[in-house]
Amino acid sequence: MEFLSKRITGMEDPTGETASIIKELEGKNITVTNFIMGDPSKYFRIQKNIKDAYNKAVNSGKTFYLPGPGLPQLRDEVSNRYLKLYDIDFDKDKVIITQGVVEALQFLNHSLIYKNDSALLLAPFFTQYLPCVTQQEGRPLISNLNEFNKWEIDIDDMERLFKISKSKPKYLLITTPNNPTGSILSEKSIRKIVEFGKNHDIFLVSDEIYDEIIYNGAKFISLGKVAKGVPHMILNGASKNYMATGFRIGFSIIPEEDKKSKKLRDSFIKLSYSRLSANTPSQYAILEGLKNKKAHNKFIKEILPKIQTRSNLITNLVNKTEYLATIKPVGAFYVFAKIDFTKLNIKNDKEFVEKLLKEEHIQITKGSSFGLPGYVRIISLPEEKIIHTAIKNIEHFCNRHKITTKKI
Ligand SMILES: Cc1ncc(COP(=O)(O)O)c(C=O)c1O
Secondary structure, eight states: OOSSOHHHHTOOOTTHHHHHHHHHHHHTTOOOEEOOOOOGGGTSOOOHHHHHHHHHHHHTTOOSOOOTTOOHHHHHHHHHHHHHHHOOOOOGGGEEEESHHHHHHHHHHHHHOOTTOEEEEEESOOTTHHHHHHTTTOEEEEEEOBGGGTTBOOHHHHHHHHHHOSSOEEEEEEESSOTTTOOOOOHHHHHHHHHHHHHHTOEEEEEOTTTTOBOTTOOOOOHHHHOTTSOEEEEEESTTTSOOGGGOOEEEEOOOOSHHHHHHHHHHHHHHHHTOOSOHHHHHHHHHHHHOHHHHHHHHHHHHHHHHHHHHHHHHHHHHSSSEEEOOOOBTTEEEEEEOGGGBSOOSHHHHHHHHHHHHOEEOEEGGGGTOTTEEEEESOSOHHHHHHHHHHHHHHHHHTBOOOOOO
């Protein structure tokens, strides 16, 4: 009999494939340039008022458990945020604080997916979406976003998948701004998604964790703004907009009063109590972060131009190579580039990233990790100098692996 459950034995180790290469390089004292971790906290300092509020919470003895669904004042501040930013009105009972969006994804799948139930995902997607479905032995249905139309949805493909699926998807999960593409969904696409959810009675989930990391003149629209009266959930948190990844604070908002929304909200509340509490000092710290809008606006104003410059620099450099091509990102901090394998002696994205790591000591992520092979994701967080060197070295690497046609 297997000791570990089937849930775990089917799980991929995300670091497994490159771990041995990294170990070998480290053994030779070689430094690897990391372009994989979408962790802004490693590149930018978090707001001082958030750090101070965290320390104050600890020093004043706020080290106890809080209620499972979260600190009431924080839940209230999340609802204020949506009213102020998007004119979306819901009360604090519609908000559940989780330990990051990832815990909300676990709650979502724990609540809705069990053996062969399906969920509709749009590729490329954030790496954790798939394991959260498969851990429940659920079946992901995957529709690709359309690269040739700024990574918008392909509604015909979604309808086709819906028709051929043996079980009706329990939910549709969208991401805007998107990791890994850096694109955002247009209002037209969001409206189509809402119609799709309504017509097929599918619960809609929108992961909007990068909703303040918008640049290059783009305009973000929240699903919550369009989905009034339709069962849906918004996911957000402190990890990206507040660059407080290690605080582990996520916001789950289920604003409607229909049967499905109520059931899911109840389930989230039960699950939140089953793990007792999210991190207490972090909740006090993020409460301060949300309340002090002046400090946050100043912070966002300072970091956005930096991310925009870095993102545009990678985009321009990548598009100058003859091997990689990308669409200009307008949100989040990623560049997702297509590899032209017709020019290379490399067969797929996995081989590309492994060889690049071995030969150039640059670590980027293969598109397959996001459900779309043939691409690579490069983070746009490191400083320009590091970007210049890395992309130049990626180009050298490609030149070395170029297919050369011999003259007869
Ligand atoms: C789209 C998306 N959702 C969620 C997360 C993780 O969020 P959290 O740190 O709140 O768990 C990430 C992290 O990269 C992400 O890209």
